[in-house]
Amino acid sequence: MKTCPIPSWIPHKSATDCEGLLKRFERTMMDGEGKCIYCELDLVSSTELLLSSELDHLVPKEVFRSTPESGYTKNGDYRINLVFCCGPCNDAKANWPLSLPDAEAQKILALSRANYLEAARKYTVTRRRSEEKRVARLMAINRKHVDFLLVRSNDLAPVAGIELDDSSHEEEDRQQRDVFVDEAFASAGLPLL
Numbered sequence: 012m013k014t015c016p017i018p019s020w021i022p023h024k025s026a027t028d029c030e031g032l033l034k035r036f037e038r039t040m041m042d043g044e045g046k047c048i049y050c051e052l053d054l055v056s057s058t059e060l061l062l063s064s065e066l067d068h069l070v071p072k073e074v075f076r077s078t079p080e081s082g083y084t085k086n087g088d089y090r091i092n093l094v095f096c097c098g099p100c101n102d103a104k105a106n107w108p109l110s111l112p113d114a115e116a117q118k119i120l121a122l123s124r125a126n127y128l129e130a131a132r133k134y135t136v137t138r139r140r141s142e143e144k145r146v147a148r149l150m151a152i153n154r155k156h157v158d159f160l161l162v163r164s165n166d167l168a169p170v171a172g173i174e175l176d177d178s179s180h181e182e183e184d185r186q187q188r189d190v191f192v193d194e195a196f197a198s199a200g201l202p203l204l
C-alpha cells in the first residue's frame with residue numbers, strides 16, 4: 012500500500028500530543044470502563060490481567076507513515092486512536108486492516124470511528140476463534156504417532172502406517188487414541204496395518 016486515507020475522525024494536529032504514555036493509558040482504560048475494547052474481557056478484575064493489558068493503535072501506525080504529511084506521523088498515537096485491550100486481541104488484530112487487500116483496507120479506513128471499531132471487533136474476535144480452533148486441532152494430534160510409516164521413496168509421500176500390537180493397546184486412554192488414529196488414517200485414505 013503506497014498511501015492510505017487517514018480516517019477523518021483523527022485530527023491532523025493536536026496540542027495533546029505531548030500527553031504522557033501513562034496518562035494516556037489511564038484515560039483510555041477509563042474510556043472502555045476497564046474492558047478489552049475487542050472481546051470485552053474485564054481487564055481490571057485482577058492485577059495479572061491489568062499487567063497483561065495493552066494499548067492498541069486502532070488505526071495502525073503504518074497508515075500515518077504512508078502519508079507525506081509529517082503532521083500525521085506524530086499523531087499516530089493520538090489518544091482517539093488508542094484503545095485498551097488484552098494481549099491476545101492485540102496479537103490477533105495485528106496490523107489490520109492493512110493485512111487485507113488494498114481496496115478493502117481503503118474502504119475500512121474511510122469508515123466513521125464507530126463503524127471502524129465495529130469492523131475491528133468483528134475481525135479480531137473471529138480471528139481469535141479460528142486460532143483457538145486451530146490450536147485445539149493441533150492439540151488433538153500433539154504427541155500422537157504410529158510405530159512405523161511407510162513412505163514412497165521418490166517424494167516421501169505416506170503410503171501406509173504400521174502399528175505394533177502390545178499390551179499397552181488394552182489401556183482405556185490408549186484405546187481412545189487408537190480410535191482417533193484409525194479415523195485419521197481412514198480420512199486420509201491410507202491403510203493402517
Ligand SMILES: [Zn+2]
Nearest residue numbers: 047050097100
Ligand atoms: Zn480481548
